[in-house]
Amino acid sequence: MPRVISEPERPSRTPLPELRHTAAHVLAYAVQDLFPDAKPTIGPAIENGFYYDFDRAAPFTPEDLERLEKRMLEIVAANYEMTGRQVTRAEAVARFEENPYKAELAREIPEGEPITLYTIGAFTDLCRGGHASATGAIGAMKLTSVAGAYWRGDEHNPMLQRIYGTAWHTQAELEAYLRFLEEAQKRDHRKLGAELDLFSIEEEAGGGLIFWHPRGAVMRAAVENFIRDGLRERGYQPVVTPHVVHEKLYEISGHLENYAENMFGPLEVEEQRFRLKPMNCPGHILIYKGHPRSYRDLPLRFSEFGTVYRYERSGVLHGLTRVRGFTQDDAHLFCTPDQLQGEFEQTLDEALRLMHAFGFEDFEYFLSTREAKLRVETDPLAEEAIRKALQSRALPYGIDEGGGAFYGPKLDIYVRDAIGRKWQLGTVQVDFVLPKRFDLHYRGSDGQDHPPVMIHRALAGSLERFFGILIEHFGGNFPAWIAPVQAVVVPISEHQQEYAREVRDRLFTRGFRIEIDESNEKLGYKIRRWKTQKIPYILVVGKxxxxxxTVNVNERALAGGAEPAEKRTIAVDTFAAELQARIDGKA
RNA sequence: GCCGUUGUAGCUCAGUGGUAGAGCACGUCCUUGGUAAGGACGAGGCCAUGGGUUCAAUCCCCAUCAACGGCUCCA
Structure with a gap:
């Protein structure tokens, strides 16, 4: 006998995931009403809303979404009670005879787990549960987009149509979320990158390949110099390795075996096969191998702004954050097993220092272990080093089973940006494997040869990606130490041109990135132009x-959103000192 | 790669089966102006590419290319 299950009694508010899951049912209900030919498949709650995948020949149009949204609001207003009942597997399969997707799901529910059907109004869905008690709990909702998605995310399966939506307790929350989306759109690094003339991607050159324009390149240099100084302080030695090397190198390293699907194909020259480098490690290893090494030489720390090329499917390319050619702030440390822990912890500290310098405060850590089939006996040692380092700094972390590199486990560091989005930045990896593959060793104090341990680390990760994140984090309002132009001198009329040039030259000589606006425009126009370009300081000079x-300083709002100082007239040297202090303080 | 959307001037976008328009940007001139858009004139387009339908295609059809939103969230 089927047994009626009622959703548990709840305090006033339905948890958001349950509310959103309910909204997914409401969507499927509306689709059933308006598009009876569409077969519902699955529809979970997601981070800010929900989606539901349907199998339907004709695509849903934006007009369809409007109609669906209207119907959904009626269903919400009707406040249908969500009722569930448990059924047998046979019953469930029979119930969804017309819907192979649901039937497949019903058949695959593990033995012993209850199979349940949930109903609102005239719509019944196979569902595990976790809902609001009635559709009226959805205070505000909106359908946002429609997209293709494979059944169960597998590209060998049929393509379904996914409708995305967002749902909240109140209209105010929905509106706040829509404002957040708008803000994110305003900060989109692809849009700002074009507006501020920082970089471009050229159709003639191909997707995922970045052209850094003068303004972007000068910012990149500022970031690189900062990173370089840090590396130097911590005993890293810069090295430079080729972009194209013989394929044999990647046979030895294991890249051809384990990483080939991410590599560009071979280049043939004089019957020899070469490859674009997908990683810098094999090159650094060759440098290590070039001399006999003693334990007295270790740790050795080789760093390189190494440009690598990786094949990404055309559909996944995205601005600066997913590209085919990028430069890592890469380094490889070669150390003795005894030194591993200390080196790893120091590297972690460097990573945090770097993030703080760029204004990131919120971090998350993930330990990625290696895939089961690649695991070797040294993996537990490597994971242990990562765990101990995190514990010694009292940092909480998550675990990503099987997400590690093919040569070892890794620690990934995520940051939250100014509007709360999470991005993966640095990665630190422990490697006992490549030293063996390349037969690396050092002479120990015991007179015997031993394999070193390697740490692979890229703290900003890809400079392209890091730069994209910085653009969005600051919304283009870069702190003065990174800003492409730190100040612009704006004469009020041509009569001040000579003085303006003198001011420009004085500041330029001190090493500032400074421009002058000699255009034949009124002051208001010029001010607007440079404000739009988000330049930190506009120096107005008139009679x-x-x-x-002196200069009259018109200051842009600060990166953190703080109010700028009042406009003020100060001596050129005073301004120079102030700007220098701000640059030094990375404010 | 797959599904969907889009492709018109440097940028943002109108538009029509009879080979094109606006605003911004750009150039010249007038203006020499005190803190977010002064005025006039001008230059600029193979309407993504290749086919087809048509007397005629930027527009309709097909293919290709590119960009964008997704394809990880498992009843």
Whole structure:
């Protein structure tokens, strides 16, 4: 006998995931009403809303979404009670005879787990549960987009149509979320990158390949210099390795065996096969191997802004954050097993220092272990080093089973940006495997040869990706130490041109990135232009300033959103000192 | 790669079966102006590419290319 299950009694508010899961049912109900030919498949709650995948020949149009949304609001207003009942497997399969997807799901529910059907109004769905008690709990919702998606995410399966939506307790929350989306759109690094003339991707050159324009390149240099100084302080030695090397190198390293699907194909020259480098490690290993090494030489720390090329399917390319050619702030440490822990912890500290310098405060850590089939006996040692380092710094972390590199487990560091989005940045990996594959060794104090342990680390990760994240994090309002132009001198009229050039030259000589606006426009126009370009300081010079050897400082809002100082007239040297202090303080 | 959407001037976008328009940007001139858009004139387009339908295609059809939203969230 089927047994009626009622959703548990709840305090006033339905948890958001349950509310959103309910909204997915409401969507499927509306689709059933308006598009009876569409077969519902699965529809879970997701981070900010929900989706539901349907199998239907004709695509859903934006107009269809509007109609569906209207129907959904009626279903919400009707406040149908969500009722569930447990059924037998045979019953469930029979119930979804017309829907092979649901039937497949029903057949695959593990023995012993209850099979349940949930109903709102005239719509019944196979579902595990976890809902609001009634559709009226959905305070506000909106359908956002429609996209293709494979059945169960597998590209060998049929393509379904996925409708995305968002749902909240209140209209105010929905509106806040929509404002957040708008803000994210405003900060989109592809849009800002074009507006601020930082970089481009050229159709003639191909997708996923970045052209850094003068403004972007000068910012990149500022970031690189900062990273370089840190590396130098911590005993890293810069090295440079070729972009194209003989394929044999990647046979030895195991890249051809384990990483070939991410590599560009071979280049043939004089019957020899070469490859674009997908990683810098084999090159650094060759440098290690070039001399006999003693334990007294270790740890050796080789660093390189190494440009690598990886094949990504055309559909996944995205601005600066998913590209085919990028430069890592890469380094490889070669150390003795005894040194591993200390080196790893130091590397972790460097990573945090770097993130803080760029204004990131919120971090998450994930330990990725290696895939079962690749695991070797040293993996537990490597994982242990990562765990101990995290524990010694009292950092909580998550675990990604099987997400590690093919040569070892890794620690990935995620940051939250100014509007709360999570991005993966640095990665630190422990490797006992490549030293063996390349037969690396060092002479120990016992007079015997031993294999070193390697740490692979890229703290900003890819400079392209890091740069994209910085653009979105700051919304283009870069702190002065990174800003492509730190100040612009704006003469009020041509009569101040000579003085303006003098100011520009004085500041330029001190090493600032400074421009001058000699265009034949009114002051208001010029101010607007440079504000739009988000330049930190506009130095207005007119008759008074020229007479007094001063500049009138018009300051942009600060990166953190703090109010800028009042406009003020100060001596050129005073301004220079202030700008220098801000640059030094990375403010 | 697959599904969907889009492709018109440097940028943002109108538009029509009879080979094109606006705003911004750009150039010249007037103007020499005190803190987010002064005015006039001008230049600029193989309407993504290749086929087809038609007397005629930027527009309709097909293919290709590219960009964008997704394809990880498992009843």
């Amino acid at each position: 008074q300033e020229a007479a007094g050897g």
